[in-house]
Structures are given as C-alpha cells and as structure tokens.
Amino acid sequence: MNDAPDTRSRLLERFDLIVNGPALFNSLVAGIELGVFDTLAEGPAPFEELRARTGIPVHQLRVLLHALCATELVDKEDGRYANTAVADELLAGDGPDSWKHILRGWQEIYYPAFPHATTALRAGTNTALDGYPGTEPTLYQRLSHDPEREAVLHASMSAFTLQSMSGLLDNIGLAPGERLLDIGGGDGTTARELVKRFPDSTVTIFDLPSVVALAEEGEDAVAGGRIGFQGGDLFEDDFPGGVDCVLFSHCLEVLSPERILTLLRKAHAALRPGGRLFIYGFTLSDQERGVYSARLSLYLTVLATGQGLAYPVGEYERLMREAGFPTVEAITGLPYEHSLMVATKA
Template identity: 45%
Template sequence: MHRPEESDPDYQQFYFLMNAPALYNAAATAAELHLFQFLSEHPGSEFEEIHKFTELPSHQLRVLLHGVCAVGRLKRVDGGYHNSRVAADLLASDSPDSWAHTLIGWKEIYYPAFVHLTEALKADTNTALAAHPGDEPTLHKRLTRNPELEGLFHRAMASFTLASIDDLVDREEFSGVTRLLDIGGGDGTTTVRLLERYPQLSSTIFDQPSLCRIAGTTDAGNFPDRIELHVGEFFDDPFPAGADAVLFSHVLGIFSEEQILTLLKKAYDVLPEGAGYASTTTTSRTTRRRAYSEPGSACTSTPSPAAREWHIPPGTTRHGCAKPVSPTSRPFRNSPSSTGSTSEPNSAQRTSMSR
C-alpha cells in the first residue's frame, strides 16, 4: 500500500524536524572537535585516522560520523570522509567569520534555553535565565559572571555578524558620516569593518562594561584614535552626544515595541538636525536592513520638531522608508508616552527615521 509520507514533502519535512535536534548537535559537536578543520587539511581521511585525531571511543565516533553525514555536512566516498561544499565554505576554519563559532554558541547557550520555551511563554518572562547564576535581568549581564561562556557567546555573535556585514558596510550613506554611535557594539566587530572601509569615520561603541573590556582586546584596539568605548546601559543611561549617525546592529529585534520606541527616542534626542539612524537584522546570510534615512528623503520627521512624529502608512514594509502621507493618515509617535496615536506599529511596519 502506498504511504503518502514516502513522497509528500510535508511529511518529509516533519520527519526531518523530529530528528533536527540530534542532527544539529551532531554538526555542532563536530565543529567543537575541529573535525571540519581536520578534513579540510586531510580530505579523504578514513575512520581510523579520524579516530586517532578525535580520540573518541570507536562506537561513539561511528554514531557521530553517521549523524553528520545524515545532515549533509560530511560525505563518505570509498571509505574516506570529506567535507561537504557548505562545510568547507562555512565551518572548516577557526577564523572569526567561521560559522563553527555560531554552531557552538547555539549549542552551549541557546539550545539549553529552548526546553523552557513553554514555561517562558506562559509566564511571560525569560525563565531560562535561572540556569545562569545571578539576579541580573538579562542574559548579557549574567554572562559577565562566566567569562569563558561570555567569550564563546561573543565569538558566536561576531561570526554571525561577519557572515552578513558586507551588505551593511556597502551602504553608501556611511561615506557621509564622520562620527558613528554604535549602540550595543559589543566587541567592535561591526565598527571595525566600517572603519576599515571609510577612512573619515570614527565611532563610539556604547555597551555594558564587560563588552567594552572585550572590545579593547579585539581588532578594535587597532583604531585607538578612531574608536571610543563608552560604558553604559541601554535604558538606564543617556546615549553619548556628538554623533551624526546612530547604528543599531542586531539590537532592536530582541526588545518589545515599547522598548524599541524608547531606544529610538533616545537616539533621536542626541542626533543633530539632518542626521539619521540605521538598524539591521539578519536572517541566514542576508542582511535585512531598514533603509538609512537622509535629510529631505521620504523618511523624515514632520516639520515641527515639537511633534516628533513619523507617519507609517498602511502597506509600509518592514525594511522600507515611510512615504509622505496626508494629514489624515494615522501617525505613531516615537515616544512611548506620547498620546494621540490610535494604533502602535507592528513589526512589519517599523521603519528608519531621520531627525
């Protein structure tokens, strides 16, 4: 009798989903063991050679190799193992942009949190934080108690950023910026790439104390005259003044609508007339960015500085500029405490803005 799951892609996807945790962790473990790097240097290695390199028990290694082959990251040809094209491209080095760092970061930090998802949704709070010592309200702050895990987390974030940063760096608007404020700039990965590209640019990285210390030990240290590290908390401390552009790179997406508007208002308050901000989020290797705002463009505030309104008309896309609208269109204000708006923008309507 014909079984629909044998040919139905929906069934096949479901069965893959059921095995995904095991397959993901097999690939992440191979990355931790530097197996992809080994096979890059020794392609076609047979089982005994890999056994000698990893020093794993034979049965456990056989299971691991079977899993990594099943997920398509390794292939076995005539008894020898080879990296897949994707593994060779993304996982076979220890460079800062290797996705191996992201795989390991997810395995050690994010995957353990997923078991709390149902509980967290019901409680409307991050119950997974209990796994990390401390009473700080965010993961970033609690990780400061564990420097080894914090370093792993930021290597993963740097890898994730570097895999998608070219699209941001290529934005021609940065050629007109002289002083950037990089909110949540972390170890300086994004700032460094921008400074390498734009010689007129200097940057202030605004982040919590431990991350500013980390930035001082990375490539950010190669630009002592062009990078300033400013310690502070996003919501508790004022943003430093003096910048003519503000960057939120992989920052806003983790916050609520109200918190996002609070941060955008703080950015607005420290920017001079005609300045703008850019915000990026990332899916896979493609940077999904809200358009950078310029003076005189469609993404401008209303003429009255006191009003500080941006009009988000129906149909505005997540990554596009707000278009000029008639006075009858419904606005939302950039301050959460403002009144006069009948609806908050949803995630598909957020856009960039200029002063």
C-alpha cells in the first residue's frame, strides 16, 4: 500500500522525531535543570551569557544548545539564543503545575522502564518493577519503601493533573454542601482545586496511607478544613459511605476491567441514592492515536501495575452499567485526550 504524498511526508517527519525522541527529550530536561529556559525567559542571550549562567564547559554547552535548537523550542538568530513562546510557557518557571516536575518524573520513573517493553509484554507482567525494592505487585505500593522517588512521582502526577484539570473543573458541577469522595486522590492536588472552585463542598481523599500522608502535608489554608483524609487499600478496605459524589481521577486506567468493576460496585455502595459517580482521565479514541494515552498504557503495563489502559469511553460505560448505574453520560474531547464520564445512582 502506498501512502499519499502529503501523508508520507508527515509520517517521515514523525519518524524523524520519534527515533530521535529520547535524545531531544533528555536535552530538554538538561536545559531545564541547567537553567537555560529560565535564563532565556528573561530575553534572548548570546552563548557567553548562557555559559556564565549554566556554568558548563564550552563544548558541552555547544552540544546542549544544538540539541535544544533541534527541538525548535529554542531559536538561534543573529548569534543569540531565544525561547519560543511555547518554551517560555511550558519550560520556564517553577510552579506546582510546571512541566519541569512532569518531565522529571517521566525521566526518572517512566522512561527507564520502557526498554523493558518487549520482555514485559512477552512475560505478561510488569517486569520493570524488579528494579524497585519490595515484593508488592504495584509501583505505587513499592514506592512506600522509597520516599524520595515516591515524592518525585507524585510531584510529576500532580503537575500533570493540574495541567489537565480544566476538563474536570469545568464540567463536574458540584452543588453547595455536596460531599465528594476522591478515590486514589493521590497527594490531594485534585481535592485542593475542587474545594477552591466549589467553596461549599467537602472532599475526602482515599489513598494508600503513605500517599495520604503526602496529601496531609500539602494541605493549604485555602482548603480551610474542607479536605478529609482516609488511608487504606482500594481493595482491602471499605469506602466511607453515604456520600453525594465519588470521583475516580486518573485512577481506574491503572487497573484491569475486572478490578475496575469491583471498585465501581464499591463506589455504588458508598453513594447515597441519586448520588453521582465521576470518572475522569485518559481515554482511547477509535483510531487509537493518542500519544499521551499510548505512553500511559505502556508505563502501566510494563512498570506500574502490569495491567490497565486508557480504556475507550464505551468500555467504561459498559462497566458503569454493570455496576448498577442506570444512566451514564460522557463528555469527550477534553484536553490531553481526556473524557469525563458521569453516572447517577437510582
């Protein structure tokens, strides 16, 4: 089969980027860590200024700047280097939603796992987990033995969650006084944004005890006591009951359909009649093209849990009905390949 000429040139361009991706990705992280993007956020700079600011030798800086120019996120013009607007927006600065935290987590945790892909796919299990201390079956549990890497993972997930939060906040519509249970709520990033956007609501985070401890550390004054914390295991422990809403944000895609069904049934039992269930996260399109979803599914399968996928919306809808929810709605096409699915308990 021949590709049409414009398809062929687009595919060749993608091929060039994909095969050189690890070099370009890691040069971005080096550029962040050495302060190149922060320096250029102040304005275009010549080589010598970047040398003074980064403190690295001439040859090494030449190599780094060449790689950054090859990404096209840094421009070189008239002997001066400059951030593009996208580099200014995404790669300079240090806020909690910064890509700096996201890329560090991908570099330290996600990407070292991917060379294990063939082995893990053949073995049918997450063999990349062998590099982590402990005997538990998931990365999340094993990281409780490695607080430093646990904090890196949660800072990375938290920053990505903030980047992709608008699709949830703009569509969830909590009514005043509603109590929401955030299952697998991580370090509390989602809970804090929810109580800021819906000041009369309360949120309880349910997650592993070591993770809930991270969330408690991060609770800020804005929350004003409206965030509760419950440490436990999703499968071993009961969810708090009688709640108005249950949210799974980026939580179900880490599991197999059988385990998702178990949790949806637990959520159904925890909700009051008329209560709502929300599932927010990555979903797979019919054409199966999303790059963010592909990266996530591989990371989960090779390393984090050995199961899980950015499931298609239809698969979640089927599971929600099977768990006892008669009505299900989906809002698709949200940023970063996300969807929000809403079901109401009879």
